[in-house]
Amino acid sequence: MKKAFQILSLAMILSGYGISHAKASGDDPKKKPAKTVAADADNAGLKLPTGFGALVVAENIGRARHIVVNKQGDVYVKLTGRVNGKGITKLHDADGDGKADQITGFGQYGGTGITIKNGYLYASSDEEVFRYKLDDKENVIDTTKAEKIISGLINRRQHESKSIVLDNNGSIYVNIGAYSNSCQERDRQAGSLGRTPCPILDSAGGIWQFSADKGGQTYGDGVRYATGLRNVVGLDWNQQANQLFVMQHGRDDLHNIFPNLFTEKDNAELPAECMYALKKGDNAGWPYIYYDPFQNKKMQAPEYGGDGKKEGGKDAIDPVVAFPAHLAPNALLFYTGNMFPAKYKNGAFVAFHGSWNRAPLPQEGYYVVFVPFENGKPSGKWEIFANGFAGVDNITPRSALHRPTGLAQGPDGSLYVSDDQKGTIYRIVYNGK
Amino acid sequence: MKKTIGGLVLLIALAGLQSFKGKPVQAPKPAAIGKATMDRGKRIYTQRCLVCHQVDGGGVPHLNAPLDGASLVQGNDKTKLVRIILKGYSDRVEIDGEYYSNNMTPLADLNDQQISDVLTYVRNSWSNRASAITPAEVKAVRAKTK
DSSP states (O other): OHHHHHHHHHHHHHHHHHHHHHHHHTTOGGGOOOSOOOOOTTGGGOBOOTTEEEEEEEOSOSOEEEEEEOTTSOEEEEEEEEETTEEEEEEEOSSSSSSOOEEEEEOSOOOSOEEEETTEEEEEOSSOEEEEEBOTTSOBSOTTOOEEEEOOOOOOSTTOOOOEEEOSSSEEEEEEOOSSSSOBSSTTOTTOOBOSSOGGGGTSSEEEEEESSOSSBOGGGSEEEEEOOSOEEEEEEETTTTEEEEEEOOOOOHHHHOTTTOOHHHHHHOSOEEEEEEOTTEEOOTTTEEEETTTTEEEEOGGGTOOSSOBOOTTSOOOSEEEOTTOOEEEEEEOOOSSSOGGGTTOEEEEEOOOSTTTTSOOOOOEEEEEOEETTEEOSOOEEEEBOSSOSSSOOTTTOSOOEEEEEEOTTSOEEEEETTTOOEEEEEEOOO | OHHHHHHHHHHHHHHHHHHHTTSOOOOOOOOOOOHHHHHHHHHHIIIIIHHHHOTTSOOBTTTBOOOTTOHHHHSSOHHHHHHHHHHOBOOOOOBTTBOOOSOBOOOTTSOHHHHHHHHHHHTTSTTOOOOOOOHHHHHHHHHHOO
């Protein structure tokens, strides 16, 4: 019996070796097919519009947060928590079938943010931002040489992830989330009122702007670019408007904190998850207001004297899109590729991680939506683009098989989606005519 | 080769069955908890706990700790459990190998009977099976907790 096992193992190792060897020989760029990769037979379990397909690039790679794809089609994945001590995973597809066959890791820190711009890979921990020099194929030249460009950013457990994006002018924008739900005296406690002015806003609850090219920066070197943003995970630079767009995670617990003013249904449906187009100096109003997507109004927060009817935030900006409550937008990507049909060009994809604060009402989200844009402004209603990530009926956050977290565009125009529940990387392609 | 693997799988499966013979797998025997207690506990759970800890007791990964399957919830340190209800929880500590971001609000407005009911309920719901926590035990902890 034991011997049979040994022979079997040997046979498996040999055949496995054979496969990987064959794959390596397909690495010749001249032989690489130019056509679109084939989708998986089941479209990786996703429901997509007609003409689209999806494949699993890799799975079980750890808690995959944001992702970026280099010009060769390699995927850099930022992991929260580390795998084998590494916080960044690189997925390489040597044989061109769309499936990662070489998976390597570097970086000693977990985190969320990752992006490529001007010959550097930028990545964040929950307190710092690093960058790595890239070669002309956008491979990291030396994975041990991380230049720390920003450090000392606030991390007090809640909303600790630091998302990053660059403009075209040498600045990097970093989200510093508020370490609170609604700036109460006692966080999330029933009846506790809001602090005035909210002291969190001095060092968090906004987007900070730093130089993308200077080492050793901290708060004093940065500018509070926009404030009154509770927590932003998804953000992107819109090239047409030449402007920063962000997705805010709206506040929780209206009913639990003020049961006399808000019902369980109110709690599930308020406030909107908002997309904002930001200019320097903008204030989105947190914690003093929340946005009601039914009245289309900024409402005074109950911690600051609101009652669900009183408007507020005269000095605060309005959202450009208001999505249903608690969907948890974890990524925003403006699509500039040529693979997808024309209606998608320059539009926004948003990855919704999926709700928990709608309980006991049914949960929502766990999908990727699309918002059409023209000239840097939303030009139509949002629609669900990719669904089925959760893979279960009666979703609970624990039972969901996958939760969309990151978005990236490949050099061929494919859309990549990451999942931080099981660590699946999806690639969505268009094969229609 | 395929046949060999098939045979091997069958062998392993049979071996597996064999090893379980005589000791059938079943959930640990529930403690003798009255239906009335569980019903009262469930009502409080639904009103005060469910929004964070969810209908399946699974919590929210990395945000709100799960109760189902949690060693602390089913453990013998009843004092700690009562204190968490009374004082809330905001420590940055590892719970069964994971960290959770959100603060838990204190629920000290619940009376001794209600805390006893809801803790007994979560200790005996989903896959959890543990002894009841009595109102007297809650009262004793409350007296010592400031």
